Amino acid sequence: MSDDFLKEIQEGFLLEADDLLEQAEGLFLNLEKTDVDHRATFDHLKRIAHNFKGSGKAVGFDELSSFCHSLENLLVALSSGSIGLNQKITGLLLECNDVLRSDIRTLTQDKLAVLDHDDLKKKLDKALAEYSSPETNHEVTALPTSSAEVPQDHKTEKANQNNPSKKSGNDEFIKIPLKKIDDLLNTFGEQVIFLSALDFYKEDIVAHKEDITRVVFNLKRIAFDLQQSTLTLRMVTLKSMFSKLERAIRDAALMTRKRINTIITGGDNELDKVIVDQLSDPLIHMVRNSVDHGIETSELRAQREKPVIGTIRLNAQREGGAFVIEVSDDGGGLDSDRIYQKGIEKGLIKEGQQMTRNEILELIFENGFSTKDAASELSGRGVGMNVVKETILSLKGSYEISSEVGKGTTFRIRLPLSLSLFNGLLVMVKNEKFIIPSSQVQEIVKINDVEQLDIVGGNRVIQLRNEVIELMDISDNLAKPCDNIDDSNYKKNMVLISNVEKTKIGFVVSQILGIQRIVQKPLSPEMTACPGASGVTILGDGNPAIILDLRVFREVIQSNNPNRALAI
Amino acid sequence: MVDEMTVNADANSELTSEQKSQTRKYLIFKLNDNQYGVPLSEVKEVIGLPSCTFVPGSPEYFLGLINLRGRVISAIDLRSKMGVDSSSRNLKRPAVIITDIGDITLGCVVDSISEVMSIGKDQIDNHLEVKVNGDSDFIKGIARFQDRSMILILDLKHAVDVSDLIRHRAG
Structure with missing residues (x-):
């Protein structure tokens, strides 16, 4: 077996193993439910353990395979009824599952890692010996020891949880149901047909004016479908x-x-x-x-x-x-x-x-x-x-x-539903367009309509339904320095009332152009000069626009001007 | 432009086969009346200057964000970045040279694109004594031609260094 080939099938095994162990965990938890017939569950578990043992051996993870063999023995004994089910046993099974999961993570990082299951194997053997004798079958004293074991159990689980967050890079895998890919391909196929129609109509644009309008309408629908189906691939x-x-x-x-x-x-x-x-x-x-x-x-x-x-x-x-x-x-x-x-x-x-x-x-x-x-x-x-x-x-x-x-x-x-697609407000800040996630805006008011506009401690505030809300002018911080629009228009501005922090804040923008679906694109590291920018998007007119995260924006502005104490 | 083409042709015809192996292709562009060249291998593509979105808080040389077929990239004003005099700016046909600097794709805005030219290694003088308009840090060498015209060979990576813009983002 060449090294490359071995590596490839090992990776395949590890991917599959993760899935199997996840299924197994659900089944083990199921075993704790009383008054249920567990025969089907056991059959399923035995199949998983056997499969695991066999494929593990085949790709050269011998220790893993031999550990699974011990586990399989216990499962066989359990399903035949020669060992009774109790919480200690299910606890042990879950512990084994945890260890296997952490093994898989270890092996994913280093395929030559040495695994050691001696302690657990002994426990498995002991469980087999101890419980198979009918006299001890109904022993209830098992419970206290089982709860003593739990903290350890809990720690392994914690260690496991820490692992995936560390390696959350872009090389992660995702399992996609075939149907989603088929849907995507179908829509692509449709697109190709409409595109060739356009190609044909372009020979005489005037004569085919209506056909072209129809095709463009359909292509728009397809583009939307494609966007939706592509997004579901990440789901x-x-x-x-x-x-x-x-x-x-x-x-x-x-x-x-x-x-x-x-x-x-x-x-x-x-x-x-x-x-x-x-x-x-x-x-x-x-x-x-x-x-x-x-x-x-x-x-x-x-x-x-x-x-x-x-x-x-x-x-x-x-x-x-x-x-x-x-x-x-x-x-x-x-x-x-x-x-x-x-x-x-x-x-x-x-x-x-x-x-x-x-x-x-x-x-x-x-x-x-x-x-x-x-x-x-x-x-x-x-x-x-x-x-x-x-x-x-x-x-x-x-x-x-x-x-x-x-x-x-x-x-x-x-x-x-998705991080990269959300509803955003398209706003004008003086002469520039920005996007603000609608989820961060609670209410929109016109400064003109507000009962009171005051200045407290150098900051503008408004009073809205007996609540004093401090204003933060986005243009003060984001407009081009050369912009010099005079202040008499101030009352025409709009205020986005936001609840991003405990206290409400009113963010002042010049104009609200509308609400639209935003496809967020990441900021490249050299674009981060703008305070509060969380991403970029491309507007309907083809121009890029910056997405402002009001929460970050507020934090940045406040840390830049520590004197700007919140009045409230 | 026509003159330059002939220069180019002359230069090529004089090359021996040995010299040809030492020849590289350069993209030649203009800032003011000066001709600059960057190795073609460093250029991903050249586009006309689309409209730019202003980025608040960015330095003057940062023109803004442009849409490159659905990707958003930064446009750098090469003139302002290199400290070339901007008073006689002639932006009749501004173009953007798209290049990768490390992981970042950048657009470098220049006055105009002239041509692609093969320049032999022996035509390039790497020992610079004269400072040119304060941009000498970015100049790797000068290619001189028989008609006394010359092309400044630019170290693009150095010229559009944006590491001052990259900082740790809060949150």
């Missing part, structure tokens, strides 16, 4: 992310000795792979929080006359042009008084500050906020939810919390 379903979350919930529940049922809906919905990859870690934080802070202990739940087993729901759905992911629990809900107190303690708010209930709830997303006094293995360091917020905002998304004391909490995350 992946949420299934694998949801099963990762399910696993995180299971582990967290074991650690906190809580009983939790996970209900997943909408996992078939597709979202841009980049978004899914970036969301996965923050969402794990969120579900761990739900387990740790949300769901009460069984005793407490019994006292409160709630079902003893808590429920966490994960739901994904499309809503118009946006994608919504919901994480909800039927736990104790968020206690706004307690959060308010903690907010004062941590110095996030001032004593006596007037806040709505929602504003108080949003404090949990602030850096340094934690209601737990001591950090536990699961949560309490006060960074988790802040990371969640930062990630969502950087993905041009938004979030909502609704919570009822005693009933539970729901987090709703709204995301754009």
Whole structure:
């Protein structure tokens, strides 16, 4: 076997292996469900293990293959019923799966890496020996040891999660269903036909005026279709992310000795792979929080006359042009008084500050906020939810919390369907056109229509429905220096009220030209001089335009002028 | 332009076969009345100057962003970048030379494109003593011809260095 060929089939194996292990993890989790017939699950698992063992051996990963052999033995014993299922066994199986996954990552980086499974193999053999004797079959003392093992389990998982984020380069692979490619090819085919028609009509443009109009109309439709189908190539379903979350919930529940049922809906919905990859870690934080802070202990739940087993729901759905992911629990809900107190303690708010209930709830997303006094293995360091917020905002998304004391909490995350395609406002700033993502704009008002325009501490502010909003003039920072439009037109300007930070800010632009679908292109490193520029796009007239991220823009402007203290 | 062509023809006819092997093709363009040449191998393509989108906060030599068949690239004003006197700017047929500098594709805006010319290695004087308009840092050599005309051979990578624009982005 030549080295190149070996390398190629090894890579093929590793790609496939990742997929198999993901399937296996779901199946292992399934085994924990009681009152279900597991025969089909076992058959499937045995097939996967056998396949893994065989192909692993064939491409020269002997250690991997021999480890799978031990695992297969245990699976065979389990499916034949000679060993009873319990949580310790499923814990062990999941641990094996984790180790295999980390093996695959290690091998992907270095195909000659030496793997060592001696400890786990011993555990597998011990499990085989221990449980196959009928006397010990019903031993219940297994539980405490199993929960002692979990932290270790949890760490391996953590290490695994850190890995993919490190190698998130452009050389990543994505699996695409054949149908998507067929759709794309069909549309291309159609385009070719219309193009040849145009070629024919151009011989006599005047005579074929109407035909040409029709063809151009069709080509426009095709261009739109092509854009849509090409974008779907980047989309992946949420299934694998949801099963990762399910696993995180299971582990967290074991650690906190809580009983939790996970209900997943909408996992078939597709979202841009980049978004899914970036969301996965923050969402794990969120579900761990739900387990740790949300769901009460069984005793407490019994006292409160709630079902003893808590429920966490994960739901994904499309809503118009946006994608919504919901994480909800039927736990104790968020206690706004307690959060308010903690907010004062941590110095996030001032004593006596007037806040709505929602504003108080949003404090949990602030850096340094934690209601737990001591950090536990699961949560309490006060960074988790802040990371969640930062990630969502950087993905041009938004979030909502609704919570009822005693009933539970729901987090709703709204995301754009794709990072590279979104709705944007085309605005004029003096004589230049810019794009501002519509998701960052809450409301648009004309300065003329505003009741009051004041100057506070050198900054212009407006009053809108009893709220004082500071204005930030985009043209002050972005217009060409030579531009000298006199100030008397100021009242004709438009204000984009934005909620990119806790306090609303009004961004002043000269004119709003419209709203349109924007295909974002990355900024090349030499183009980053413009404050707040997050990308570029090409407008309908063929000219490039800069996409302004209001949040970054504000940060840059404020760090450039530290004196510009926020009046509010 | 016609004159230059004849110069070119004369120069070529005098080349021996040995010299020819040392010949490279250059794209010749104009800034003011001076002729400049860049190795053709460094040029990806040449386009007419499309409209540019102003980039706030960029230096004067940064003309803006242009649309190159769906790609957005930066246009650099070579005159201003090299410190060539801009008072007698003659932009009748401005052109953009597209080139790759490392990972970045840049457009260099010049007054006009003259031709593609083969220049022998021995025709290029690499020992510069005269400073030309303050742009000598970017000049690798001078090709001299019998009719006393000359072409300044440009180090394009050096001339359109944009490393001052590249900084760590916040966020």
